[in-house]
Amino acid sequence: MQLEKQVIQDMNSDALSAHQRKYNYISGEIANAAKVVEKLEAFNIAIPSWALGTGGTRFGRFSGGGEPRSLEEKIEDVGLIHALNRSSNSISLHIPWDIPDNASSIKFLASQLGLHFDAVNSNTFQDQKDQALSYKFGSLHHVDKAVRRQAVEHNIEVIKYGVELGSKALSVWLADGSNFPGQLNFRGAFQNTFESLQEIYDALPDDWKVWIEYKPFEPNFYSTTIGDWGQSYLLANKLGQKASTLVDLGHHLPNTNIEQIVSLLLMEGKLAGFHFNDSKYGDDDLTVGSINPYQLFLIFNELVEGMDARGLDHATGIGWMIDASHNVKDPIEDLLQSVEAIKIAYAQALLIDQAELKAAQQNNDVAKAQEILQQAYRTDVRPLLAEARLRAGGAIDPIAAFRKLSVRDELVKERGLKTVATGL
Ligand code: PSV
Numbered sequence: 222m223q224l225e226k227q228v229i230q231d232m233n234s235d236a237l238s239a240h241q242r243k244y245n246y247i248s249g250e251i252a253n254a255a256k257v258v259e260k261l262e263a264f265n266i267a268i269p270s271w272a273l274g275t276g277g278t279r280f281g282r283f284s285g286g287g288e289p290r291s292l293e294e295k296i297e298d299v300g301l302i303h304a305l306n307r308s309s310n311s312i313s314l315h316i317p318w319d320i321p322d323n324a325s326s327i328k329f330l331a332s333q334l335g336l337h338f339d340a341v342n343s344n345t346f347q348d349q350k351d352q353a354l355s356y357k358f359g360s361l362h363h364v365d366k367a368v369r370r371q372a373v374e375h376n377i378e379v380i381k382y383g384v385e386l387g388s389k390a391l392s393v394w395l396a397d398g399s400n401f402p403g404q405l406n407f408r409g410a411f412q413n414t415f416e417s418l419q420e421i422y423d424a425l426p427d428d429w430k431v432w433i434e435y436k437p438f439e440p441n442f443y444s445t446t447i448g449d450w451g452q453s454y455l456l457a458n459k460l461g462q463k464a465s466t467l468v469d470l471g472h473h474l475p476n477t478n479i480e481q482i483v484s485l486l487l488m489e490g491k492l493a494g495f496h497f498n499d500s501k502y503g504d505d506d507l508t509v510g511s512i513n514p515y516q517l518f519l520i521f522n523e524l525v526e527g528m529d530a531r532g533l534d535h536a537t538g539i540g541w542m543i544d545a546s547h548n549v550k551d552p553i554e555d556l557l558q559s560v561e562a563i564k565i566a567y568a569q570a571l572l573i574d575q576a577e578l579k580a581a582q583q584n585n586d587v588a589k590a591q592e593i594l595q596q597a598y599r600t601d602v603r604p605l606l607a608e609a610r611l612r613a614g615g616a617i618d619p620i621a622a623f624r625k626l627s628v629r630d631e632l633v634k635e636r637g638l639k640t641v642a643t644g645l
């Protein structure tokens with residue numbers, strides 16, 4: 222199923238006058254409305270191929286129907302999201318869940334929908350059918366060189382698929398760790414991981430990057446070999462220029478100051494990008510901005526300030542991607558909400574007068590600094606987002622349009638009620 226521009230424009234006509242009233246109001250309230258809209262128009266967030274189906278937990282999975290049955294259908298779903306919000310122009314694939322049988326036709330389909338391929342993700346956290354050696358005790362850190370070799374080769378194969386599709390980065394997340402004290406020699410595991418990553422690094426094309434994701438626990442519950450940003454940063458530094466650290470918001474222990482991590486990684490030129498989600502307790506993979514939108518805003522404040530300091534383009538300077546699980550919501554609606562929350566935080570951060578904030582910091586004027594941040598955070602920037610979408614040919618209200626156009630019903634009709642997407 223595809224959504225034509227005209228259909229979306231027709232949807233917009235009902236909401237147009239209310240939108241214009243709100244947009245005119247905010248344009249009068251803030252100094253840089255036109256500039257913010259321009260930046261919002263350029264800002265896109267990649268959709269992970271594994272988030273287009275219903276998520277689940279180890280206790281169960283409740284499919285909502287009409288899930289994409291193939292890579293082609295996953296790409297179509299991202300096309301639907303992008304047609305509605307004009308902010309999701311790329312897809313991130315997980316191999317082997319999404320092996321492209323015919324790369325050129327997959328690429329063609331994506332380009333027809335205005336999409337390209339973001340980072341490709343390797344998977345050495347599960348055993349695949351017909352796999353020679355098991356990852357039960359880890360992959361790149363494994364005590365057995367033959368297992369490490371198999372995992373390295375898998376990553377090199379993922380790069381090969383990525384090259385065919387025009388990706389420019391390999392994203393590596395390892396489940397490697399231990400469940401019990403004494404199970405692992407920490408130094409040995411770290412050293413093995415480094416050496417395996419070095420082999421992968423050496424296989425990267427010149428214009429490619431490798432992004433190293435960290436996570437403190439799960440599936441292992443005593444230690445994780447790349448458990449925090451320090452360990453990821455250490456590896457990225459040892460590897461070289463093409464390696465950097467990927468921040469998944471859910472991969473922190475409770476109350477971690479993520480904005481500070483982001484600021485320092487950016488300062489060191491080692492922030493690869495993001496996996497956006499939100500959490501209340503652990504790696505909950507909830508919709509970004511649904512639990513702690515203020516934290517998201519504070520992260521974007523550091524991003525805007527830090528990227529400007531390094532002269533980085535906000536839209537392309539680092540990788541922006543969602544990594545969430547939609548257990549009880551329609552995945553497409555959830556992804557639309559995620560993109561909206563990310564862009565709200567970004568727009569609010571753009572409202573901060575950085576010179577004024579620096580002056581307050583310089584004068585130790587703590588109350589003023591807080592006022593500046595909260596003034597921006599409490600501004601309703603949604604009309605700016607809607608205006609950016611409208612100008613780009615998207616929907617003023619993407620979820621309302623998705624519902625009015627009965628997109629899910631159409632997908633169920635096309636694909637069936639009991640389809641299951643590949644992935645977790
Ligand atoms: C692990 O929790 C993770 O965040 C990694 O990014 C994986 O690639 C992704 O989830 C999908 O399982």
Ligand code: MN
Nearest residue numbers: 434469496544
């Ligand atoms: Mn992730």
